[in-house]
Amino acid sequence: MAGKPRLSGALSALQALGVPNAEKQASAYAERKQERLEELIDAGAVSAFPDAIRFVKAIMALGWPIAVASSSKNANGMMTRIALDEQHTLLDAFDANVCGRDLREGKPNPEIFLLAAGELPAAPAHCFVVEDAPAGVEAARAGGMVALGVARLGDAASLWRAGATLVVTSLDEVSIDKLSRGQLDRVSI
CATH class of the missing domain: 1.10.20 (Histone, subunit A)
Structure with a gap:
């Protein structure tokens, strides 16, 4: 949780x-x-938010390395049940996977994100983290990373308070064009 x-x-x-x-x-x-x-x-009764799948595919299209980092020991099993296309699962999208590892401390400690950055490898300052929990946003910031908050439960204020650089309710709101130029911002309407 x-x-x-x-x-x-x-x-x-x-x-x-x-x-x-x-x-x-x-x-x-x-x-x-x-x-x-x-x-x-x-039973295969798990799914991903469609906007999250589109976002992962957009980041893949940029050619950027992607890591997945979850404290859940169930994350890998879930991601193998979610298709990206006919031949690949969501888990296949990631260049580094630090899900379900036994860490010294959970979030808001940045250990999980620093481990993920190290396995890409990428400098933390060149990473952004997508998070839906304030503790995760705090962990990203403590690790020197940019935090993108996703407020699916009407909890935008808590993500902003935790230090998110940007908070959206859907990843479709993030401008991939601006992100490709190093700027985390919303799609211009």
Whole structure:
């Protein structure tokens, strides 16, 4: 949940729901949630936002190296179920993959993004991170990277507060032309 490791994400979810004794129930909840998620992945019942697929394809067309970085141990399984075209999955789009690795700290620590940049290889100052969680935006900024916030849940204010350079509700709002020239901005209307 929100870029946090499984157990701390489960605890955060239970606390947000006001569940009494959340600390005692977090482990069992995390296990049940994981089992259900694995069932959904195995059934192919996962999808990506269409604008995210278009965005990844646009970045690929620029010839830029792309990394994927998620604290989720389920990310790889999900991405292998999402087709980019007839021969490639979403996972195939990435030059570096640091999903599901055991890290010392979760976000907002920048470790995951610095690891991804190192595996591309790319200097952090030449990287931008697409994030939907404030902790992820904070991690990108702490790592010296530009942060593009995607506010799909009406949480734009929290992404701005976390330090996002730009916040959009859809990746279709990002100008690929301007991005190709090193400027993170919206499509001009």
